[in-house]
């Protein structure tokens with residue numbers, strides 16, 4: 001990889017991994033609608049709205065790899081999700097295809113499978129169970145990636161990210177926390193591993209209470225360095241500040257499941 005582009009540069013996940021990406025490739029271009037407030041003098045930035053196809057084309061000109069962290073990152077109105085995560089993502093994959101980008105890392109999310117219950121364990125191959133319109137857009141993204149891999153040869157690595165932070169933020173995150181260094185390890189596997197086609201892995205560190213079987217990531221060489229159980233006291237203290245959530249507390253997606261919940265079939269498996 002000579003030139004790698006990362007979208008979503010002004011978002012929270014990129015803020016945490018930008019310092020760790022420095023020097024990994026000869027050229028790293030950061031992009032989002034607005035520059036990150038803490039953009040350093042040695043970082044290259046290009047402002048692009050993903051809804052603007054011409055601008056996305058220009059962004060990916062000459063790129064070998066794309067780390068796609070851009071888009072709408074929580075639940076929101078359909079119009080906003082549609083523009084950023086459906087139209088914007090389509091533009092991004094089309095630009096990747098026409099510009100000859102070899103690899104795409106797609107920041108998928110645990111909210112693609114948020115309606116699985118916490119008392120079970122799932123692997124990367126289960127049927128989608130999105131918990132929000134946002135989660136639906138992540139399922140769409142994984143499907144789009146599969147199409148572009150199998151039809152056009154753009155290899156895609158889908159990371160169903162749990163929650164990226166220095167420490168697990170609460171009880172739920174003890175099962176799905178992802179330290180920034182472990183995320184970078186996954187990104188490097190996705191850009192470099194020769195066997196990647198349209199693979200799906202879970203973006204979590206070593207979580208002893210995991211609800212996800214991440215053996216596919218392990219088979220690709222992923223060895224997370226950070227252990228969630230090292231932070232139990234902090235996570236549980238934070239949890240004590242939160243109100244109970246009778247619906248959200250049953251499912252992987254937490255509050256994303258309980259938002260707007262109304263007469264759902266939540267007591268099924």
Ligand code: 15L
Nearest residue numbers: 073074109110111161162163
């Ligand atoms: C996500 O997908 C969101 O982008 C992030 O803001 C968190 O809410 C995370 O999931 C989570 O589930 O903790």
